[in-house]
Amino acid sequence: MTLDNQNESLLSQSANNIRNKDFTLSLNKAINSAKKNLLSKQSNDGHWVYELEADCTIPAEYILMNHFTGEIDNDKEEKIAEYLRSQQNEEGGWSLYTGGNFDLSCSVKVYFALKLIGDEPHEEHMIRAKTMILNHGGAAMCNVFTRITMALFGQVPWRATPFIPAEVIILPKWFPFHINKVSYWSRTVMVPLFVLCTMKPKASNPRGIDIRELFITPPEDELNYFKVTTPLKRAFLVLDRFGRLAEKLVPKFIRQYSIRKCEQWFLARMNEKHGIGGIFPAMVNVYESLVVLGYPKSDPKRKLARQAIDSLLKDNGTSMYCQPCMSPIWDTALVSHALIETENEKNTTTEIKNALDWLKERQLSNEPGDWRIQKPELAGGGWAFQYSNYYYPDLDDTSVVAWAMHRTKKSIYSKSIDRAANWVAGMQSRNGGFGSFDIDNTHYYLNEIPFADHGALLDPPTADVTGRAIALLSLADVEMYEKQINGAIEYLKTEQEENGSWFGRWGTNYIYGTWSVLTALEIAGQDPQQDYIRKAVKYLISTQNDDGGWGESNDSYYPPKIHRPFKSTAFQTAWVLLSLLASREEKNPSVKKAVNYLLSTQLSNGQWYDNSFTAPGFPRVFYLKYHGYSKYFPLWALARYRNILEK
Known part of the structure; x- marks a missing residue:
């Protein structure tokens, strides 16, 4: 090698070293800056919770709930209206996510909410919204949930909604449909809906607002509220019509008993100030059911139900929206993973310890839970997603929390990890996968019933939750859980x-x-x-x-x-x-x-x-x-x- 070549090589190596040093400095600076920001957001008790925003359906439903019950807060509603207007797409409608296509049901609910608040139909943004709605078939083509809301406000006849009477709650377990055969979110939403759809109340609607301008055919004359896309859907619609005809034959005492059973079911799952299931749609249905059942404003149950809903409001100063739920367990566990990574799993800082201690205190044990219906012999050990949702711990949060605890190698978390792994392993479905809240929730034919046009009635195993379960079981005791891990991996191979x-x-x-x-x-x-x-x-x-x-x-x-x-x-x-x-x-x-x-x-x-x-x-x-x-x-x-x- 010549002297010139040697010099050139040394210069190149020196330049690479400088670049690598600069890159390392930039990497460390970015990590430290991001870490500092995260630590600044930690609550005094050790946890994190970030905003959880949904599409405009949720804040619109909050407005509709207020006008259903006649409990109008003008200041809050104007802030929510500001938020809803800001989310309108240029062509006039609303989407389910940023950059998404027009969504009819969301747009109808938002239009209705804005009109209830006081926006006039002749205003430019309302004209654009109405035009888009009519161009997509009008309000009659909305999904089932939206049609039920419109029926409660007298905007469509009840035949536009599925037949879901309160007697569904007393169907035997062997029946093709049973409440325990659907997902937790479906249960908590449906049972109070059984009450509303049986009693068929009419919204207070103190301002007397209607949305007839959103229908192409007058709603009372519309004949095509249900789409028939499969033979099984057609069969279920025939049963739906038969049920409506047979409803007149139901004895009064059976009806009253069924309504009481629904009421008892959701009262047992009220979840104190955190609301049934910790999710907004179920909370609203329960609150409206309590109002319809005659619970006065002063009743502690009604007050707690309202408090749970209002706690989801996010006030941003000039605007406001309603969150679908809160995610403190999930956020805290994932932030813990990030912070543990910054320490290369070698040092459990005070912030990490405080976070994991906060999580440890919230592990569930012997509390009642719907998952026990399928697994009554299994010991508890899960975590929920929200601050409290003891009836419905989930395998995803449980796996992520226990995984984070394991990474610290601290014996103080050993029992929590063992209990979590035992519970997760016991919740494996027959196909080797893991669902979120239930085992073998795979009655796929139920997605064809008229109520299930959203296609999300069930909680079957999924690849993402199964992956997290594999991670936890592998860390907790790879030999003890070898059978479950291998079964889960085979499931993942079939799902690829x-x-x-x-x-x-x-x-x-x-x-x-x-x-x-x-x-x-x-x-x-x-x-x-x-x-x-x-x-x-x-x-x-x-x-x-x-x-x-x-x-x-x-x-x-x-x-x-x-x-x-x-x-x-x-x-x-x-x-x-x-x-x-x-x-x-x-x-x-x-x-x-x-x-x-x-x-x-x-x-x-x-x-x-x-x-x-x-x-x-x-x-x-x-x-x-x-x-x-x-x-x-x-x-x-x-x-x-x-x-x-x-x-």
Whole structure:
């Protein structure tokens, strides 16, 4: 080698060292800044909770509830109206998520809510909304939930709604439909609806507002409220009509008994000040049922039900919206993971300990729960999603919390981890997968009943929840739970999409599902060179955007199942980065590009910002924006990358 070549080599090496040093400094600065921001948001008792925003259906329903009961708060309603107007799309309607297509049911509810508040039909934004609604078939074409709301306000006849009388609550367990055969969210929503749809009250509606202008055919003359798309739907509609005819034959004492049984069912699950099921739609139905059943405003149960609903309001000064629920357990567990990663699992800081201690106190044990119907012999040990929801702990939160505790290697959490793993293992479904709240909730024919046009009546096993369960069981005791882990992995193999990805039931979408699976397979000790894992990695790398990030819209929940390019987001880029690192792809150029994307998009306050909705509540029906996702997932991913580099 000549002297010139040696000098050139030394200069090149020196330049690389400088670049690497600058990169390391930038990486550390980004991690420290993001960590500082997270720590500043920790509550005094150790937990975190970020905003959880839904589409405009929820705040609109809050307004409709107030006018149903006649309890109008003008100041709050004007703030909510400001929020609803700000979310209107340019063409005039409302979508279920940022950048989504027009949604008829959401738009009808928002229009109705704005009109109840005082917006006049001749105002420009209302004209645009009405035009879009009529161009999409009018209010008669709305989904079942919206038609039930319109029936309560006398805007459509009750024949526009499914026949769901209170007597459903006393059907025997062997009957094709039983309340225990559907998901927890369906149960908590439906049982109070049985009362409303049986008693058929009419809303107080003190301002006498109607929305007849949103119908193409007068609602009383409309004959096509139900779409017949399958022979089974047709059969269920025939049974629906037969039930209406037979309703006159139901003895009065049976009807009164059935209504009382519904009332007793939801009163037992009221969940104190946190509301039934911890979810807004069920809370509203219970509150309206209490009003219809004659509970006075002074009644403690009615007051608690109202308090639970109002606690979901998020006041942003000039505007306000209503959250669908709160996510403190989920947020605190995921922030804990990110912080544990920043310490490379070597140091449990005071902040981490306070967070995990807060979570430890909220682990469930012998409380009543609907999951016990299927597994009465199984000991409790789960966590719920909300501050309190003891009837409905879920496997996803339970797995994520116990996984975080295990990473600290602190014996103080050993019993909590063991109890959680035992409970999760006991909730495995027959096909090897894990659902969110129930076992073997797979009565798929029930998605064809007239009430279930949203297609989310059930809680079957999913790849994302199954992945988290595998992670926990592998960490807790891989030998003890070998059978459950192997069964779950085989389930995941059958659920893998043709392109190599996995469907994301609780996060958007194939990126989320694939992250959930690949990170679990790493913990389970699966060889990343296996064909099915390589196929998943190939899918992720092939969908990287030119800017180095990844993005996926909620449009991907609609057919066809193909990748549709979407702008990069920090949280989805973080999911992919964690997936690739779990698959030992740290030297892949795509990884460095992803890290640079996150470094370049971080804000000066240490956060990242995305306006995208991050998850479905129910795919194609109801979507969510976890405001915390763009704050803790990028930190987790960058810290993981740094830890691998330092090995």
